[in-house]
Amino acid sequence: MANETNPKTLQQAIIYFSNPENCRNYLAARRWPKGVICPTCGRDDVSFLEKQNKWQCKSAHKQRQFSVKVGTIFEDSPLGLDKWLPAVWMIVNNKNGKSSYEMAKDLGVTQKTAWFMEHRIRLAMQSGSFEKKLSGRVEVDETYIGGKARNMHFSKRKHLGARDTGKVAVMGLLERHGEVRTMVVAGTKRRMLHDQVSQHVEQGSTVYSEALRSYNQLDQEFIHHVINHAETYVQGHVHTNGIENFWSLLKRSIKGTYISVEPFHLFRYLDEQSFRFNGRKGNDSERFQKAMEQVTGKRLTFKEVTGKLPDDDKLSC
Numbered sequence: 001m002a003n004e005t006n007p008k009t010l011q012q013a014i015i016y017f018s019n020p021e022n023c024r025n026y027l028a029a030r031r032w033p034k035g036v037i038c039p040t041c042g043r044d045d046v047s048f049l050e051k052q053n054k055w056q057c058k059s060a061h062k063q064r065q066f067s068v069k070v071g072t073i074f075e076d077s078p079l080g081l082d083k084w085l086p087a088v089w090m091i092v093n094n095k096n097g098k099s100s101y102e103m104a105k106d107l108g109v110t111q112k113t114a115w116f117m118e119h120r121i122r123l124a125m126q127s128g129s130f131e132k133k134l135s136g137r138v139e140v141d142e143t144y145i146g147g148k149a150r151n152m153h154f155s156k157r158k159h160l161g162a163r164d165t166g167k168v169a170v171m172g173l174l175e176r177h178g179e180v181r182t183m184v185v186a187g188t189k190r191r192m193l194h195d196q197v198s199q200h201v202e203q204g205s206t207v208y209s210e211a212l213r214s215y216n217q218l219d220q221e222f223i224h225h226v227i228n229h230a231e232t233y234v235q236g237h238v239h240t241n242g243i244e245n246f247w248s249l250l251k252r253s254i255k256g257t258y259i260s261v262e263p264f265h266l267f268r269y270l271d272e273q274s275f276r277f278n279g280r281k282g283n284d285s286e287r288f289q290k291a292m293e294q295v296t297g298k299r300l301t302f303k304e305v306t307g308k309l310p311d312d313d314k315l316s317c
């Protein structure tokens with residue numbers, strides 16, 4: 001799009017996206033860089049219907065008319081992009097995330113709606129296929145998150161099963177000065193951790209880890225350095241300060257902003273924090289653009305996101 005504007009601040013984003021045409025053009029330019037095509041059949045000679053704010057395909061098939069939201073995380077939402085796009089802006093740029101309570105207040109929607117919006121946005125923040133392995137110097141570490149259920153109000157706790165009350169093991173791999181990857185793991189058994197390192201790190205790379213027993217034998221595939229915490233100083237490059245810094249950002253966001261995160265949803269908060277961390281060298285506008293490039297081809301229904309919650313939790317978002 002020739003006359004496209006990229007907002008630089010939240011204030012500019014709110015003003016710019018208060019115009020539906022700007023929202024439509026901004027999103028359309030990202031999902032259809034070569035021009036609008038029908039999401040159902042791929043025809044590129046579609047016509048625009050001004051009144052409906054939709055396009056129409058010339059072929060006779062279902063969903064002939066489609067809006068810019070079809071096939072994105074925004075599909076089926078009655079909320080306008082004038083609310084959605086500032087919501088994306090806030091999550092991708094607030095260092096500690098944004099609680100659904102705050103989001104609800106800022107956008108004038110219910111907290112449940114804001115909660116569901118945030119989960120859809122986290123889906124857009126999820127990394128792609130991890131096709132490229134980490135290399136060079138890689139820090140490996142694991143941590144435990146959660147265990148807050150005991151302090152929860154009974155009305156909340158009764159929705160949780162026994163599996164939801166404990167802490168969850170999370171593994172992290174950080175390429176020095178590069179990307180972080182995090183995953184929920186079923187435990188910290190050697191084989192499990194090894195598999196993750198092999199899957200995500202190029203053979204022959206230098207791997208730094210703590211002296212946890214589960215990490216011995218890594219030296220068969222990697223140059224493995226173990227941190228000795230008995231030493232009071234950091235020995236040159238041999239440390240895991242980078243990934244430990246990431247854990248403290250993650251925990252600040254989970255404890256400070258989200259308060260309690262159900263283990264079932266934890267991976268989405270990992271995606272959120274990893275996205276911001278991996279975009280740390282960019283500015284707010286660049287992080288927003290990156291997220292907006294990832295909203296297409298992804299859907300998250302309320303049923304999927306709530307898992308086992310009862311049907312009475314229906315909402316209109």
Ligand SMILES: [Zn+2]
Nearest residue numbers: 038040041057
């Ligand atoms: Zn079509």
